[in-house]
Amino acid sequence: MATVLHISAHPHDHQTSFSMAVGKAFIDTYREANPNDEVIHLDLYSIQLPHIDADVFSGWGKLRGGQQFSDLSKEEQTKVGRLGEITDQFVAADKYVFVTPMWNFSFPPLMKAYIDAICIAGKTFKYTETGPVGLLPDKKALHIQASGGVYSEGPAAAMEMGHRYLSVIMSFFGITDFQGIFVEGMAQSPDMAPQIKEDAISRAQALAKTF
Numbered sequence: 001m002a003t004v005l006h007i008s009a010h011p012h013d014h015q016t017s018f019s020m021a022v023g024k025a026f027i028d029t030y031r032e033a034n035p036n037d038e039v040i041h042l043d044l045y046s047i048q049l050p051h052i053d054a055d056v057f058s059g060w061g062k063l064r065g066g067q068q069f070s071d072l073s074k075e076e077q078t079k080v081g082r083l084g085e086i087t088d089q090f091v092a093a094d095k096y097v098f099v100t101p102m103w104n105f106s107f108p109p110l111m112k113a114y115i116d117a118i119c120i121a122g123k124t125f126k127y128t129e130t131g132p133v134g135l136l137p138d139k140k141a142l143h144i145q146a147s148g149g150v151y152s153e154g155p156a157a158a159m160e161m162g163h164r165y166l167s168v169i170m171s172f173f174g175i176t177d178f179q180g181i182f183v184e185g186m187a188q189s190p191d192m193a194p195q196i197k198e199d200a201i202s203r204a205q206a207l208a209k210t211f
Contacts, residue, residue, distance in 0.1 A: 002037045004030065005093040009044040009100045009111040018183045018197055019146035023099035025201040026144065026181075029208035040093070044110040049086070050079040052116050083117050090118045095140050095211065096175075098166060102147035107162040115169055124173045134174020141170050141178045142211065144204065148187025152180070181207065 006027055010017050014024040031039060050056065059076030063069065072080060090096075100107035118124055125132050143166050151160035163180050170178040183200040186193040 002034070002094040003092065004037060004039045004095045004097060005090060006039055006041045006097045007044065007099070007111075007114065008041070009098075009108045009114070011045055011108075017101065017146070018186060018193075018200070019099050019101050019144055021197060022146070022181060022183050022200045022204045023097065023144050026097060026142070026204035026208045026211075029205040030211060033209045040089075042089075042114075044108075044114055048082055049110065049113055049117065050082050051113050052083075053079070055079050056083065083120075086114070086117045087120045087123050091123055091136065093139070096142070098141065098143045100143070100145055100162060102145055102151065102160070102162055105151075105159050105161050106165065107145070111162075115166075119169070119172075132172065134172055137174035137176070139173070139175045139177075140211070141166075141175050142181065142207070143167075143178070144181045144183070146183040146186070146200075148185070150185045150188060152182040152184060179207070 004027075006023070008020060008023060010020050012020060014020040027039060027041075030037070055073070055075045056079050059072045059080035062072055062076070063080070069077065069081070098111070100111055106112075121127060122135075124136060125134050127133075143163050145163055147160075149156060151157055152163075163182075167178055170176075181200060181204055183196060186196055189196070
């Protein structure tokens with residue numbers, strides 16, 4: 001049995017969001033094809049997701065200095081403890097499905113906060129004499145991204161930073177099996193938006209059967 005972490009960062013649901021609709025189609029099909037697998041949904045707009053702030057840095061510093069978790073302040077314990085839970089959950093999963101819209105050529109800031117939370121030395125990567133090494137080489141990941149324009153190819157591809165950033169992070173973690181499904185061009189060609197959505201859903205359903 002595998003564990004799939006479905007990580008979405010969108011304030012809207014599948015009824016109004018293109019990326020969330022395609023993400024739902026992927027997950028629904030995956031569940032049908034893999035009934036014994038566990039799928040955990042992390043809606044970054046509804047979970048407790050601490051930002052890395054002065055309390056976190058202070059707490060981490062105390063722990064590195066040899067102090068116990070009980071020595072941390074209440075605020076430090078709450079934030080550092082929660083970040084540890086988020087990272088452990090990510091490490092324990094076998095597969096990841098990221099679902100985001102493109103905002104200003106990237107993704108919503110909550111996704112960046114989540115990535116910051118799981119980039120933890122000793123858990124998702126480690127430092128060596130020759131540089132950092134990823135600690136999650138046997139995992140796989142998928143990014144479903146929706147955008148009003150077309151950014152997966154052509155001249156505008158140089159402006160796309162969300163999927164490329166996730167690609168770098170996955171590689172940093174040692175995850176080389178990283179794929180993308182792009183739902184794009186709906187604002188550029190509004191009359192084609194329904195067909196663009198249906199085509200993306202079909203691609204997602206096909207991939208879900210083998211993911």
